[in-house]
Amino acid sequence: MLRSHLRLTLFALGLLVGIQVPGFIDAYGNHVEARRLEAQQGLAGFQDTAGRFFEGNLNALVEHYRASDDPVIQSDARSVAALVERARLLDREWRIMQGPWYARAWHVLIGADQSLRGQVWSSYRFQVMLAPEAIAWGLSCALLLAWIAESIFVLIRRTLFPQRRRRQRRTAQVVSSSKRPE
Template identity: 25%
Template sequence: MPKMLATLIDRCLFTVFFILGLQVPEFMQQYTQRLSGHLHEAHYQLEQFQAIADNQFQGNLLALIKRYQSNNDDVFQQTGQMIENLMLRIEGFNQNLTNLQQGDYLNRLYYFITQLDSQLAAATLEQYQLAIPVDINALTTGVTFAIILLLLGSLFSFLIKGLIRRFSTNNQIITRGPLP
């Protein structure tokens, strides 16, 4: 009976870990969609300044930024810095989106894990919708995640049992001996 219970628990744990592993590619997809939305909004904001640059500086956005930054008024200087930061933000979003959409799955997964934007990830997690994606990458991730966690659990269990045996053996030697 205890062996059957252990087998049942292992199967349940595998299933739970498998479903959790399936969520990694789904979270990546929802994160990528959120990133794409931020990129779209940043482009929209920059287009407003580009329209001014088109009218006043023959389309040269950098000339508009320099004009703002060279102004003695702090408000205009800060606006120039804001436009420059917006351009850098768009460049970063473009690079991140490219890395998350191109290349093989393992490279995209590695990039996602190592270059995760914590604020964007937190916002994605707030609106996250559980899903069971049924593609080879998701299934492979799910199985791999489940196997690794079960192996780690088995290793942990093996180490604990070894420590318990060792501790109980040491206690038996001490308690079995004659009292002086």
């Protein structure tokens, strides 16, 4: 009886965790998009300057700033280079988040920028979504967690108590042979 309650508890836990997955993926995508738009807005003036003097090439603008004799402009080169790099990172993240659901899920799990994922995690609010994808994720995670737990339990039982299984087979054979009509 305890084992069946444990199974139900693990299944419920897997279900609750699984229904959070699409919400977190959406939150990550929204966070990336907001940061991307903010970065583009911050670079707009520099982009205009690069458009007028360097055919839109921000790297050429940064190199021009670095080559300047003015230490203030050289300092600005580091700032602009950091902004350009951040905008590229956010643009790459945003493009990945425009892909199919499995690519987004894999990216958020494995390939997402650590700081962005941490920011989203710290502000994420757990919620129960009843959208079809949340239900599918919830059931999938619940079944996977239940299957893994049951597999571990069976593996441990077979490792620690190998004779018990043999005795059960012998008992079943004796019972079946004694029931045969003669």
